[in-house]
Every structure is written in structure tokens, then in C-alpha cells.
Amino acid sequence: MRTSKVARISAYTxxxxxxxxxxxxxxxxxxxxxxxxLVVWGFVxxxxxxxxxSLPDFITxxxxxxxxxxxxxxxxxGISVSFLEDVWSRNLLNIFVSPLSPAEYITSLLFLSIIKxxxxxxxxxxxxxxxxxxxxxxxxxxxxxxxxxxxVMGWSIGIITTAIIMRYGQEAEVLAWGIALxxxxxxxxxYPVEVLPGWVQSIALFVPSAHVFEGMREVVxxxxxxxxxxxxxxxxxxxxxxxxxxxxxxxxxxxxKRKGLLAKVGE
Amino acid sequence: xxxxxxxxxxxxxxxxxxxxxxxxxxxxxxQSLNRLSEGMxxxxxxxxxxxxxxxxxxxxxxxxDCRKGEIxxxxxxNGAGKTTTLQMxxxxxxxxxxxxxxxxxxxxxxxxxxxxxxxxxxxxISLPFSLTVRENLMVFARLYGVAAPKKRIEExxxxxxxxxxxxxxxxxxxxxxxxxxxLCKALLNAPExxxxxxxxxxxxxxxxxxxxxxxxxxxxxQSISIxxxxxxxxxxxxxxxxxxxxxxxxxxxTGTPEEIKRKYGGADLEDVFLMLARS
Numbered sequence: 195m196r197t198s199k200v201a202r203i204s205a206y207t208x209x210x211x212x213x214x215x216x217x218x219x220x221x222x223x224x225x226x227x228x229x230x231x232l233v234v235w236g237f238v239x240x241x242x243x244x245x246x247x248s249l250p251d252f253i254t255x256x257x258x259x260x261x262x263x264x265x266x267x268x269x270x271x272g273i274s275v276s277f278l279e280d281v282w283s284r285n286l287l288n289i290f291v292s293p294l295s296p297a298e299y300i301t302s303l304l305f306l307s308i309i310k311x312x313x314x315x316x317x318x319x320x321x322x323x324x325x326x327x328x329x330x331x332x333x334x335x336x337x338x339x340x341x342x343x344x345x346v347m348g349w350s351i352g353i354i355t356t357a358i359i360m361r362y363g364q365e366a367e368v369l370a371w372g373i374a375l376x377x378x379x380x381x382x383x384x385y386p387v388e389v390l391p392g393w394v395q396s397i398a399l400f401v402p403s404a405h406v407f408e409g410m411r412e413v414v415x416x417x418x419x420x421x422x423x424x425x426x427x428x429x430x431x432x433x434x435x436x437x438x439x440x441x442x443x444x445x446x447x448x449x450x451k452r453k454g455l456l457a458k459v460g461e
Numbered sequence: 462x463x464x465x466x467x468x469x470x471x472x473x474x475x476x477x478x479x480x481x482x483x484x485x486x487x488x489x490x491x492q493s494l495n496r497l498s499e500g501m502x503x504x505x506x507x508x509x510x511x512x513x514x515x516x517x518x519x520x521x522x523x524x525x526d527c528r529k530g531e532i533x534x535x536x537x538x539n540g541a542g543k544t545t546t547l548q549m550x551x552x553x554x555x556x557x558x559x560x561x562x563x564x565x566x567x568x569x570x571x572x573x574x575x576x577x578x579x580x581x582x583x584x585x586i587s588l589p590f591s592l593t594v595r596e597n598l599m600v601f602a603r604l605y606g607v608a609a610p611k612k613r614i615e616e617x618x619x620x621x622x623x624x625x626x627x628x629x630x631x632x633x634x635x636x637x638x639x640x641x642x643x644l645c646k647a648l649l650n651a652p653e654x655x656x657x658x659x660x661x662x663x664x665x666x667x668x669x670x671x672x673x674x675x676x677x678x679x680x681x682x683q684s685i686s687i688x689x690x691x692x693x694x695x696x697x698x699x700x701x702x703x704x705x706x707x708x709x710x711x712x713x714x715t716g717t718p719e720e721i722k723r724k725y726g727g728a729d730l731e732d733v734f735l736m737l738a739r740s
Contacts, residue, residue, distance in 0.1 A: 197577065197606025205603030209589065212600070216630060217591040284587040288646065291551045291656075292604045293577040454514060454545060454554040 202294045206302040210276055228264050228314050235260050236326050254414050257328045261318050263383045267374050268314050269348025272307025274355040274370040296447050336413045336420045340406050343428040347402045350435035357446040363459050382407050402428040502529035504686045510559030512545050519545045521710040530684040534701035538738045542710040543690050582647035583658035584640055590632035594642050605650035617645040636663040655687045694731035
């Protein structure tokens with residue numbers, strides 16, 4: 195009784211899709227926080243844009259940044275929270291004694307993250323357009339590489355978070371919600387990198403999302419075009435990030451098996 | 462359901478893990494493995510298995526076989542090393558040293574292939590709570606590549622008398638019902654080897670008895686091998702063709718329940734357990 199990689203990956207992906215079909219709280223998690231963020235920050239943006247001396251295109255700057263940041267955050271959560279679902283339901287051992295390999299497991303989580311992301315983004319983009327007449331597609335073709343870079347960075351953080359939770363157990367599960375936020379200040383989501391202190395700017399240089407948000411602001415300010423330099427920087431850094439995260443996961447998985455922690459991760 | 466194929470153990474070099482992470486070929490282990498395998502339907506072979514956790518010897522140099530169509534019980538007091546042994550056999554924990562071969566395949570090198578032909582159930586694990594019984598079983602049927610999964614699921618649910626619960630979310634089931642769903646999951650792929658960790662621990666006596674009889678029936682009809690752990694000595698006596706008694710990470714006795722009872726003069730396996738555990 196043998197099964198293909200694709201069949202195993204789709205089976206594990208289906209496990210999570212069933213969950214979203216059955217669980218209202220889980221479904222709300224995909225929509226609730228993003229919508230709440232959008233409503234609150236949308237009104238803040240409108241208020242600030244009405245003040246004298248405010249930035250031009252304030253709503254575009256702010257809501258664009260908010261939606262893009264949520265893409266990074268959700269792609270990270272799509273991996274680490276999906277892993278936690280199996281920890282919470284004491285199902286992890288069933289998965290790891292099945293023929294699903296660790297690489298296939300991670301691939302399933304990447305697919306899941308894309309599915310969740312598409313759902314969340316569709317709702318946010320639609321609401322932003324309905325409530326604030328903000329159309330994120332005014333960013334043009336530049337939007338595609340910017341979004342792809344944010345997704346890959348989210349995956350890297352998600353894979354590393356998952357590896358850490360696997361190693362240190364449920365005590366570390368707070369990282370699933372907190373670790374992406376560590377990158378927010380240096381990502382310069384809502385302000386340009388130049389407002390950061392010099393030494394923080396040096397750090398931001400090595401954070402892919404900082405280049406993405408700089409690129410977004412360049413597009414908004416310039417009224418279109420593709421911020422090639424920012425995209426190349428972000429993509430190059432992301433190649434390093436995703437490679438490091440996969441190496442870390444593999445190394446950590448071996449360590450977890452050596453220490454006999456896989457069976458204890460849900461305790 | 463296809464009959465398991467006759468297993469012939471190839472005399473291939475086996476890789477051995479060491480504490481340093483380097484690998485070496487244990488000539489003596491391989492020779493004894495090949496010698497013991499000849500003329501014997503050993504499905505699971507363990508030689509010189511050791512597991513150290515920060516210097517603590519959880520399992521120390523144990524060797525045993527589980528033959529085709531045999532129920533082999535692992536018994537021993539808490540901390541004896543049964544669970545660690547089971548985890549190593551399932552590829553969840555890496556041995557410090559020793560050889561594990563299942564179907565003649567090295568666990569370290571052929572983990573995925575082995576796992577597609579075995580299965581596992583324990584009272585201490587569960588299934589996603591929000592999914593219905595059928596959804597859960599469908600996921601695992603697809604993971605294991607079960608042909609005609611719907612039919613297979615219906616069959617198993619009927620066997621375990623939980624067909625009426627197929628559309629019920631797992632969160633609404635009692636622990637005994639969850640255990641039975643987990644056993645359905647463990648039999649989905651018609652495993653050739655089944656690892657059962659205290660499978661009846663949360664079942665009432667009636668269902669526990671039915672489950673034991675059912676497992677024995679499945680074992681007899683399909684010639685599957687079962688590695689079984691339980692603290693219920695009556696159950697071990699009833700279920701197991703042979704038992705391995707472990708204590709402090711070592712195998713201290715092996716034999717049929719009758720042989721062991723005779724050797725120690727115990728009225729039942731529980732008597733022997735108390736004698737060995739307190740000696």
C-alpha cells in the first residue's frame with residue numbers, strides 16, 4: 195500500500211481544510227484580527243489624513259502597509275499555528291508515524307499558508323476598497339514581487355518558529371504569535387527606514403521586509419513603476435532566510451529525535 | 462485486503478548509529494542478526510539497541526525479534542524503557558546505538574517505506590477534535606494510500622461498533638470511543654506490524670474485552686505482528702504469544718506467559734511482575 199508525495203501532501207492539507215470548515219473559532223481567526231486591524235487603522239488613517247500638514251496619500255501609505263504586513267504575519271502563522279493545531283489535538287504522533295516525511299509536512303504547511311493568506315487578503319482588500327475606497331492594486335505590477343517576498347519571509351519565520359516549538363514544547367508556543375512582531379520595528383512598516391537610529395538602519399538592511407516596505411513607499415510616492423533595487427535586495431535576503439530556516443528545521447528535527455522530544459512536544 | 466508477502470531478510474550491511482553521530486558497521490550485530498533470521502519469520506528485529514539521554518541509560522543493549530503473526534508484549538515497571546523502545550521502533554527517537562530492522566529494512570535508511578506498512582495506536586494520543594470521525598479517517602486513509610477508503614472506513618467502523626458516530630466530531634466522543642476511532646485509524650492500511658501502546662487503557666471492561674478479541678481475530682486472520690504494551694497483566698497474559706520483561710532499560714526475561722509463570726512459580730503474570738519488579 196504505497197502513496198505518492200502529492201497524495202500525502204494533499205491529505206495533510208485536507209486535514210486543516212476540514213478544520214476550517216468545521217470550526218468557527220478557527221475560521222474567525224483567519225478573518226477577525228485582520229478585519230479589526232483594518233477597521234481601526236483605517237479610521238486612524240482617515241483622521242490623520244484630515245489634519246493639516248499630513249502626508250499626501252496617507253491612506254495609501256498606511257493601509258497598503260497594513261495589508262502587506264498582514265500578508266507576512268499570516269504566512270508565518272499559516273505554518274506555526276497549523277503545527278500547533280496538531281500539538282493541541284494530540285495528533286502529532288499520528289502524523290509523524292505516518293509515511294508523511296518532514297519535507298512533505300513542511301510543504302503541506304506552505305500550501306496551507308497560501309490558502310489562508312488568499313482568504314485573508316481577499317477579505318482585507320475588498321473591505322479596504324469598500325470602506326476607504328483604497329485599491330491596493332494601484333501599486334501595479336510591483337505588488338506581485340513585493341507580496342511574494344513577504345510570503346517567503348513569513349515562511350522562513352514560520353519554519354524557524356515551528357522548529358523551536360518542536361524543541362522546547364508548548365512553553366514556546368507564544369512565539370507563534372510574537373516572533374514575527376519582533377521584525378516589525380526594523381521592517382519600517384509604517385515609516386521610512388531613514389527615521390530609524392543609525393544602528394537599527396544597519397539591521398534593517400538585512401531584513402527583507404524592510405526593503406519591501408521601502409519599495410512600496412517608493413511606488414506610492416513615484417506613482418508606479420517597479421522598485422527593482424528593493425526587490426532584488428529583498429529576494430536575495432529571502433534566499434538566505436529560507437535556506438537557513440530549512441537547514442535549521444532539518445538540524446533541529448534530528449536533534450528532537452535524538453533527544454526523544456517528538457513524543458513529548460504536546461505535553 | 463492483500464496477504465502480507467513472505468519476508469526474506471536480505472543479508473545486507475546495516476548502518477549503525479553511534480552517540481557521536483558517526484556511523485559504523487557492527488559486524489557482530491549483523492552476523493547475529495542474519496544467523497537469527499535464518500529459518501525464522503522475524504518481521505521486527507532488534508539487536509543491541511541502546512538509548513542514552515544525557516548519560517542516563519533509558520534502554521541498554523536490548524535484542525529481540527517479533528515474528529510474523531505474533532503478539533509480542535513489552536512489560537515492565539514505569540521507567541523500564543518500554544515507551545522509549547516503542548518510539549525507536551517507530552522512528553520517533555533515534556537510537557544511540559544498535560540495529561532496528563523491520564521487514565528486513567533498516568529503520569534509519571527506509572523509515573518512510575517501513576511506516577507505510579505499519580501503524581500505531583495509543584490511549585495517550587488523539588485525533589483533531591473538530592473533525593468528524595469520517596473526516597479524520599479519510600485524512601489518514603489518504604496519507605497511507607488506502608484503496609477504496611470509504612469502503613474500508615465503513616468496514617472498520619462497523620467492526621468497532623461505532624458506525625453511527627461517523628459524522629460526529631471527535632470532541633463529542635467519550636475517551637473510549639476516541640480509542641476505538643484511533644484503533645480504526647491504526648488498521649486502515651492493513652498494517653503488517655501494529656504497535657499498540659496500552660490500547661485498552663480507557664475502555665470499559667466490555668469494550669476492552671471485545672477489542673482484545675477483535676485484535677486477536679485480526680491477527681489470526683491477517684497474520685499481522687503486534688507489539689503490545691500494557692500495565693494490565695491479565696490482558697498481557699490473554700493477548701500475548703510471548704512477553705519481554707524490561708526493567709531499568711534492560712530485558713530481564715523473555716518467553717511465553719506460561720514459560721515465565723512456570724519459571725518463577727507465579728500463579729499469574731501479575732505475580733511474576735511483582736516478583737521481578739521488587740527483586
